[in-house]
Amino acid sequence: MFLDILYRVGLTPKEYLLKYVLPALVISTVLIVIGLTYFTGYAKILMLLIPVLILISAIGYPLIELDSQKNKINEKLHIFITKFGVLSITDLDRKELIKMLASEKEELGQLAEESRKIYVLIKRWNQSLAEACRFLAQKTPSSVFADFLDRMAYSLDSGEDLKEFLMKEQSIVMNDYAAFYKRALYNLDIFKEMYISGITSLAFFVTFAVIAPFIINYNFVTSVTLAIFGSIVFEICLVYIIKHKMPSDRLWHTANTLTAVDRKLRKYLIISIILTLLFMGVLLGGKYIANIPELQKIPYQILVALGFTPLFIAGYVAKKEENLVIRKEFHFPGFLRSLGESVSAKGGGMTESLKYLSSHDFGPLTKDLERLYKRVAVRIDNQKAWKLFGVETCSYLIQLFSEMFERCVFLGGDAGKASEIIGDNFRKIINLRKSKYQSVEQFTSIVYGLAGGLALALFASYGVAYMVNKLYNTLEIPEAMATIINIMTPGDLTLISYLMYGCLLIYSLISAYLIKVVDGGHPQVLLYHFVIMVWISSLVSFGTELLINKMLGANIPIY
Structure with a gap:
């Protein structure tokens, strides 16, 4: 069982012994010798306790790392399921969809690594998506993510369309994330x-x-x-x-670009x-x-x-x-739903929809929308315009989900469906943040x-x-x-x-x-x-x- 844990955290027994156990033994031995030779009384007891802590940490490292990976997966589930659902309504095939998820290391963290494993199983080992999901479900440290993979495998084996499955899973996975979030708040108490x-x-x-x-x-x-x-x-x-x-539940944006607010x-x-x-x-x-x-x-x-x-x-x-960023986040779902419905109704008129919406009052988000419309109207680089919009709001969530929406529309996805998925999930996250x-x-x-x-x-x-x-x-x-x-x-x-x-x-x-x-x-x-x-x-x-x-x-x- 312990060997299985080593492999799940990406370590072989040889690497584990050479990189963690052996150095811990050497350092502990040196500290014990120093403690017995040069210290007396309470200082001696303290010096002898330090090697014990080092050894316990080295031996328990795989378990600590496995628990860390589980938390990293659970805390990014809301971003993963939203992005997966939004990209599924585009014209990408399944392999390219998984590959794109695997490349989003900054957004998805450990879930990008899990997606990479699925992609490797599909591309190099010629397994189907259902087989790859079922295999990874037995190896992933997160039980919530494992349940999602099992459900996806069953659904694909039964012939259900991936897009339809992911639409149904939005509320299920978001409820799982809400339960995880509320447990974290309970831990805070x-x-x-x-x-x-x-x-x-x-x-x-x-x-x-x-x-x-x-x-x-x-x-x-x-x-x-x-x-x-x-x-x-x-x-x-x-x-x-x-x-x-x-x-991890960031509020501030993570871009390297310095905004006017940052300056x-x-x-x-x-x-x-x-x-x-x-x-x-x-x-x-x-x-x-x-x-x-x-x-x-x-x-x-x-x-x-x-x-x-x-x-x-x-x-x-x-x-x-x-506080201004928090207020912007409260207004963002309403804006995105209005934009998606407007674009769908006009058959892809993003610029006209933005022009119409930028004249409406969306609180502190209004000025950012006006700048977004001006950049999109220039028709130089819509992707960069949306990226700057997300960064200038200074909100990490708006930065992620606005780029997600733009990517979906760029790849041919339905703007109305994309805005509905993002808007609903975004509002659920905001409600959790209120608590x-x-x-x-x-x-x-x-x-x-x-x-x-x-x-x-x-x-x-x-x-x-x-x-x-x-x-x-x-x-x-x-x-x-x-x-x-x-x-x-x-x-x-x-x-x-x-x-x-x-x-x-x-x-x-x-x-x-x-x-x-x-x-x-x-x-x-x-x-x-x-x-x-x-x-x-x-x-x-x-x-x-x-x-x-x-x-x-x-x-x-x-x-």
């Missing part, structure tokens, strides 16, 4: 709970690291640094898991970075180097938040453009709340530790008690507040990145969330210090 539990546990862990030096003979800075480092590693691992478990976003990003460097340099330099009295009266948390604030400009502009956006908004609110909660927990523990340490230094403690209680000077705790605030900044950055991983939007929008969480963390941390000073009289230096 589970990841939310994991993230809340993880951050809450980490807050307790760091709090314990602050209190622990009063009980055991351990340095404050060392204990807090180790706790913060462990929390950062945990957050990164959790982000990695979520990123690879959530299906606009890049311009604001450069301006924001320059302003941030200037603001941060002036504020922190003025406070700690030039000793400007006005700046010395401002807490360092507020100064850092002010320094990062210019990044909000680039994030806000990107978020505004992202995702709602779930992401809830997740964003949770992350914002955790930023404030984490800041409160960390700086409350810091305030208590500062007060207790100050109290110990004012008391005459007997020698017997001094052997139990570890006493540090108050000055040593100043660095602790900076370390904790640094932990909050890193949390804000990682969480902002996680939000963009989940919603699939433009990466620049993470700056928007990052700045908001920095301000939440800064205000809560400063407010906590003020509250501790007022309630406990700790006299924490907050400026």
Whole structure:
């Protein structure tokens, strides 16, 4: 069975042993020797755990890769079935149809590789399409795709036309994709709970690291640094898991061409970075180097938040453009259905139909339609005109499906049927995305709340530790008690507040990145969330210090 898995992921036993198992054994052996020779205590245990993880990863690589291939197939099913159905209504024969699907590696990903396997079985091994589908259904890692191949094989063997079969399969496969998508959203809810539990546990862990030096003979800075480092590693691992478990659902286009919107976003990003460097340099330099009295009266948390604030400009502009793209996607199915019906009614008058529709209001999509009509009316290169239309909308889905529609019409397909297939499937995807956006908004609110909660927990523990340490230094403690209680000077705790605030900044950055991983939007929008969480963390941390000073009289230096 394990050998079958190796072959399914494209590895022979020899390649698997030489490329994965053997290097893992060598590296693990070296790390074990180093750990036993040069390390002691907890560091030794950590060094011995790393080889175990490396070996487990190497041995389990085929299973991990097989699961990855399954997810890659499932997340592209909606594009595959739409493209397959649209191309089937053209004059292409079956072999050329499968060959065209196999060539769409960027659009279909792993499904293009699966299509290539079918094409090889048909062309080189002289199998029929039904036989090739039945054979691949036993090898593909996705049960949903395997069921589709089995149904297609049965249908072709019974003499049903491929075009008719694919028309019927549109709703079936899209329902399968919807079920996969909803499972992913359910997993997101589970990841939310994991993230809340993880951050809450980490807050307790760091709090314990602050209190622990009063009980055991351990340095404050060392204990807090180790706790913060462990929390950062945990957050990164959790982000990695979520990123690879959530299906890819891009919002922004993937073309190499820079659109006017891309140039606009890049311009604001450069301006924001320059302003941030200037603001941060002036504020922190003025406070700690030039000793400007006005700046010395401002807490360092507020100064850092002010320094990062210019990044909000680039994030806000990107978020505004992202919302515009989402609105364009809502209008696209209606436009395409109208265009397809108009072209079919006029017997192929694409230019006249576009001219008529470009004068109608399709919301933010209207300007893109006007540019599309002008390019098509010039009659130089319709394919490039449609490609530019998809790219300039900045929507990944519009980019894919508009090119799909143009290709079908160019190859002689019925524009009405093509627009009906694409429009229906596009609308189903949009409806699924609405649920995702709602779930992401809830997740964003949770992350914002955790930023404030984490800041409160960390700086409350810091305030208590500062007060207790100050109290110990004012008391005459007997020698017997001094052997139990570890006493540090108050000055040593100043660095602790900076370390904790640094932990909050890193949390804000990682969480902002996680939000963009989940919603699939433009990466620049993470700056928007990052700045908001920095301000939440800064205000809560400063407010906590003020509250501790007022309630406990700790006299924490907050400026």
